[in-house]
Amino acid sequence: MLDLVVRGGHVVTPDGVLDADVGVADGAITAVEPELGDGTREIDARGLHVLPAGLDPHVHFNEPGRTHWEGLRTGSAALAAGGFSAFFDMPLNSTPPVVDGAAFDAKLEAATRESSVDFGLWGGLVPGARLEELAARGVIGFKAFMSNSGIEDFAHADDVTLYEGMAIAAELGLPVAVHAENDALTARLRGPSVRDWMASRPVVAELEAIGRAITYAEATGCALHVVHVSSGSGVALVTAARARGVDVTCETCPHYLFLTPEDVEALGPIAKCAPPIRDAPEQDALWARLRHGEVDFVTSDHSPSSPELKAGAFGEAWGGIAGAQSTLELLLGAFAVDDAARLTTSAAARFRIEGKGALEPGADADFALVDLGAPYTLQAADLRYRHPVSPYVGRRLQARVRRTLVRGLDPAPGVGRLLRPTIR
Numbered sequence: 001m002l003d004l005v006v007r008g009g010h011v012v013t014p015d016g017v018l019d020a021d022v023g024v025a026d027g028a029i030t031a032v033e034p035e036l037g038d039g040t041r042e043i044d045a046r047g048l049h050v051l052p053a054g055l056d057p058h059v060h061f062n063e064p065g066r067t068h069w070e071g072l073r074t075g076s077a078a079l080a081a082g083g084f085s086a087f088f089d090m091p092l093n094s095t096p097p098v099v100d101g102a103a104f105d106a107k108l109e110a111a112t113r114e115s116s117v118d119f120g121l122w123g124g125l126v127p128g129a130r131l132e133e134l135a136a137r138g139v140i141g142f143k144a145f146m147s148n149s150g151i152e153d154f155a156h157a158d159d160v161t162l163y164e165g166m167a168i169a170a171e172l173g174l175p176v177a178v179h180a181e182n183d184a185l186t187a188r189l190r191g192p193s194v195r196d197w198m199a200s201r202p203v204v205a206e207l208e209a210i211g212r213a214i215t216y217a218e219a220t221g222c223a224l225h226v227v228h229v230s231s232g233s234g235v236a237l238v239t240a241a242r243a244r245g246v247d248v249t250c251e252t253c254p255h256y257l258f259l260t261p262e263d264v265e266a267l268g269p270i271a272k273c274a275p276p277i278r279d280a281p282e283q284d285a286l287w288a289r290l291r292h293g294e295v296d297f298v299t300s301d302h303s304p305s306s307p308e309l310k311a312g313a314f315g316e317a318w319g320g321i322a323g324a325q326s327t328l329e330l331l332l333g334a335f336a337v338d339d340a341a342r343l344t345t346s347a348a349a350r351f352r353i354e355g356k357g358a359l360e361p362g363a364d365a366d367f368a369l370v371d372l373g374a375p376y377t378l379q380a381a382d383l384r385y386r387h388p389v390s391p392y393v394g395r396r397l398q399a400r401v402r403r404t405l406v407r408g409l410d411p412a413p414g415v416g417r418l419l420r421p422t423i424r
């Protein structure tokens, strides 16, 4: 007998949306077929879509060290509530930042205890980082900030650090992910307003940094991933490099798609981020390139802070948006269900995580059960974050996640396990 049968849903598979049951044994999918036999456990999915659960490769859960900003327990519970069974945590905002083996071990210990869903850990590419040590522990890759990170113990990667780090990463068979903004061009604050913030971090600062990172990746043979691309022109650089054979991918985030500068002015610091939300021409171009398949996946870049750091003037406030719970529900309002599933799962293949990212026999039994006929208005009380704050509160969402399973299990603290990439 099967351990679990998810019965009667519209199942989103790599071959299309099928009306089928999903059989599970030992935490893995055994079959996707109509009318499977009994399972020890049964879940009634009639009327629901069964998606491969999402993998969010860009979150800052800030533990250990800044658990009062978010935390692995609350952050992972929020992701699970939003249809995600896995995340990769960024090396910074947690203290110590994950730039050596000991820091990796400390975060692994906390995540193993607290996380409701599976997790991978990014290592940090900063001057003096112990990349070999991190690779041996199983990091997903190395994250570099090309501009100031806003965190004093996570230095930005100067050109030498970035170029030489990419050469080492290439030898280790791991990718480098960059926050691509030119440090000098973004270093000056112009004034207190939203428009000042936008003007202090112009698109050209993003384009210059993306171009430079691509040049180094091409020279070193390092696999490059550009995080949170905010502009259509930024995606165009990635597309052009890929066309000439560079191993480069990019992501964008819901805030660059669904928030406008006017929204940021109305919402204030809870919608502050870097790079900033762009004006309509760049945002329209970003949408067009996303719809055209040029953006590999959509991540939350969930990066909240304590409420005090979001309370004051816009210019002084922490830059980072809380949104991990809403990525899939937002995308389901704008894309067909299979496209929304692809945009929230394809990080698994890019970062070589076996068993994740597709709903097919042999894969982990990671499902998001979604009601596409249940529009609702997001309330603060729905949010599972440490602080129930998000720019999407009050927004009408077109779909609602009813349940998420991780290897056939209900998410709960301690369920999550470390995901390590397959080294090429």
Ligand SMILES: NC(=O)NC(NC(N)=O)C(=O)[O-]
Pocket: 060, 092, 093, 149, 150, 151, 179, 228, 272, 273, 274, 275, 301, 303, 319, 320, 321
């Ligand atoms: N230190 C951060 O978490 N920064 C984050 N903040 C943003 N995006 O505003 C990021 O990903 O760059």
Ligand SMILES: [Zn+2]
Pocket: 179, 227, 228, 274
């Ligand atoms: Zn960033």
Ligand SMILES: [Zn+2]
Pocket: 058, 059, 060, 090, 301, 302, 303
């Ligand atoms: Zn980030």
